[in-house]
């Protein structure tokens with residue numbers, strides 16, 4: 001009792017201090033964190049303290065961001081949440097008042113176009129969320145100032161073409177390692193650029209009405225062989241519009257029976273070298289598109305610029321002219337083979353120029369490709385543990401997949417595939433195709449607005465489905481990692 005009497009004045013003093021702090025009406029203030037969420041605000045509250053580091057304006061009625069949308073610069077603001085408003089316009093240079101932003105959330109607004117320089121001034125921004133807008137167009141230079149951007153979420157928009165400028169514009173975000181383009185309207189993707197870009201970035205393309213052609217099939221088979229996380233984690237979200245895979249005739253010859261063996265080649269500096277594509281038998285057909293992923297770039301057989309130092313003949317053979325020491329490394333031949341690669345197979349060629357040691361480059365391509373390729377399991381023990389975990393999840397817990405982006409539960413099923421993979425295969429980047437370890441969900445009722453019948457890209461004839469995962473009610477919910485936290 002005595003104690004309480006002593007504390008009371010102190011408490012009152014504290015409360016009066018809090019009340020005196022400049023917290024705008026409709027807002028909650030906790031030292032440097034301010035939330036004015038869900039207050040039907042159509043303009044910014046007056047007198048937001050300039051020492052704010054985190055400002056939440058979500059669930060309001062903001063319609064536009066003008067250059068003077070804040071009265072004074074927020075020099076310490078690192079997180080700005082503007083999701084769930086009605087923002088359809090952002091004036092150029094609106095963000096120059098918040099130069100220290102690291103994280104900007106503009107999800108669930110009404111943006112239709114990203115004008116050039118719209119994010120000007122955000123030179124330190126690392127993460128940008130634009131989920132659930134109506135963005136159909138990204139103007140050149142829209143991201144020209146956001147040099148530090150690492151993660152960009154463009155899921156659930158209306159993009160019809162892949163924003164290649166993100167990777168190719170000279171002023172673009174060179175450190176972009178995560179790009180989510182799921183739930184858009186992409187029908188074609190630049191396969192050759194993706195072969196190159198996906199070595200250092202996770203590109204998420206699930207739930208797009210992708211048009212099945214030989215280049216796309218080649219890319220997906222390659223990603224599956226590499227255990228590329230964005231594909232493996234969301235495998236069932238890859239749908240194929242138009243022709244079923246087995247009817248797309250990428251080659252008239254049957255490539256399925258030809259085993260793939262990694263070959264080694266050695267050439268003296270300055271000499272030329274021809275490397276046949278592993279597994280492409282003779283005679284080679286017309287109309288086959290063959291990609292080579294080289295240590296530094298990717299190229300294809302349809303662009304036969306024979307004057308360049310590296311070129312690919314129509315028959316898939318790679319030619320290196322005037323070999324340099326730097327040409328040493330792993331070369332991968334990517335072509336639609338209509339099957340998965342057996343354990344131990346590899347469409348690689350190791351090239352050694354001069355006496356430079358290949359051991360320094362062996363496996364480099366795969367390992368340096370970093371966190372987006374699945375190399376998590378290195379011991380049998382870890383796989384045994386994960387199998388047990390999977391079984392626990394399967395039998396003991398109901399599915400708790402998040403449905404936030406619609407495809408959650410399907411992702412769960414796909415997740416089990418990785419967890420059950422034989423670590424030796426995973427480690428060497430191989431997939432076994434004998435059915436047992438590879439599982440696919442049946443395509444589910446289509447909820448998108450594209451009415452063209454779809455067939456799953458990845459359901460090839462030689463793969464059998466695994467019954468337990470088909471029953472969508474019990475899947476490995478807990479093991480589904482949130483892509484936002486993966487890297």
Ligand SMILES: *[C@@H]1O[C@H](CO)[C@@H](O)[C@H](O)[C@H]1NC(C)=O
Pocket residue numbers: 040042061
């Ligand atoms: C939000 O504000 C607008 C006017 O600014 C008003 O018409 C509307 O009724 C308000 N909505 C709510 C839920 O308060």
Ligand SMILES: *[C@@H]1O[C@H](CO)[C@@H](O)[C@H](O)[C@H]1NC(C)=O
Pocket residue numbers: 088089090091111112113114115
């Ligand atoms: C983009 O620019 C055009 C013309 O300058 C303008 O009408 C439009 O509102 C701008 N869009 C956004 C989202 O700011």
Ligand SMILES: *[C@@H]1O[C@H](CO)[C@@H](O)[C@H](O)[C@H]1NC(C)=O
Pocket residue numbers: 147148149174175
């Ligand atoms: C990109 O990342 C590298 C390594 O993490 C870093 O040194 C460099 O400063 C970053 N570049 C930008 C523009 O942020």
Ligand SMILES: *[C@@H]1O[C@H](CO)[C@@H](O)[C@H](O)[C@H]1NC(C)=O
Pocket residue numbers: 190191192193215289299300301302303
């Ligand atoms: C083949 O390479 C050329 C030149 O680099 C490129 O323009 C073309 O888009 C590539 N084809 C495919 C299917 O990627």
Ligand SMILES: *[C@@H]1O[C@H](CO)[C@@H](O)[C@H](O)[C@H]1NC(C)=O
Pocket residue numbers: 247248249
């Ligand atoms: C592809 O080849 C199969 C058998 O070789 C044939 O039945 C089918 O009609 C071909 N499809 C197309 C689109 O050419």
Ligand SMILES: *[C@@H]1O[C@H](CO)[C@@H](O)[C@H](O)[C@H]1NC(C)=O
Pocket residue numbers: 276282284313315316317
């Ligand atoms: C591919 O074509 C090149 C040039 O026409 C030829 O030198 C090479 O032997 C061919 N390779 C195969 C495997 O057919």
Ligand SMILES: *[C@@H]1O[C@H](CO)[C@@H](O)[C@H](O)[C@H]1NC(C)=O
Pocket residue numbers: 354355356
């Ligand atoms: C590799 O080649 C260089 C010259 O090209 C030579 O000096 C060196 O001794 C060679 N190393 C070996 C291990 O043969």
